[in-house]
Amino acid sequence: MFNRFRDGLVYPKLLLQYRKDAMWKVVLYIVFFAILFSSASIVDVIKYDGLSESYKEYVRQNAVVVTEDCAITNAVLVCDSEYKIELYEDTIITFYLDSHAELDLDRYEESGYTIIIHGEYIYFNFRGLNAYTYLISDLGSSIHNVNFSDQTDDPTLFYDSIFDAVDELLINNKTVWGASIILVEVMISFTIYMMFIMLSAYFLRKRFLVVPFKQLFAMTTYSSTGLFVILIFDSIFELDLFLIILLIILAFRQNNALSSEIERRLKNKS
Secondary structure, three states, X not given: OHHHHHHHHOOHHHHHHHOOOOHHHHHHHHHHHHHHHOHXXXXXXXXXXXXXXXXXXXXXXXXXXXXXXXXXXXXXXXXXXXXXEEEEEOOOEXXXXXXXXXXXHHHHOOOOEXXXXXXOEEEEEEOXXXXXXXXXXXXXXXXXXXEOOHHHHOHHHHHHHHHHHHHHHHHHOHHHHHHHHHHHHHHHHHHHHHHHHHHHHHHHHHHOOOOOHHHHHHHHHHHOHHHHHHHHHHHHHOOOHHHHHHHHHHHHHHHHHHHHHHHHHHHHHO
């Protein structure tokens, strides 16, 4: 694999010797770079130790003040009547308190991703479909007894209780949600790489009809190494836009060099 990496970066004309590589080897090469593209997220997940202070402050400023008489008592949500209360809305997810006798998830069909506190449970829901249920009592003890009137009476106590429980939940389940985030990012990266390679191979195929598409796909994969590396570095270091454009132009020159070498060999063969 190192030879393919080196030739893809420095000697694109030599990539023709790998044109008959097995497809599993070519796909594995793409997967390898898709994983590297997610390296920043992998590091972030490993280092994660709770919500950032800036995000906590954002929540404090944007959370809805609960005016209804509600409290979590002995790890059970209790209100003086039946309510559906939107507690906080983020870009992706919305938090609700629901004190109805029975939880009707149909109320949340239009709400996208939601986290609902109802009775003794927390429900993780997507458009009316319950994905996961968590006992409040399984969370940190700081949230077992919370009076929502403290949002205004003692906001420091209230939000510290919430954040401590959320931090504990996220850290304890970091393996699950972290792996999910990384897997999705790897799949997205792999898809983007595949689309670029397939498109490049398609145009080469239109130009060199006598060359099997499988061989063009393999060579295009290796000649795209420079582009893979650029995208990986950008994901980690957030490179300057001008530098990215310059590097991408250089990466495309590798494909042009490969194309020229294919054309030269075909002419010599004929």
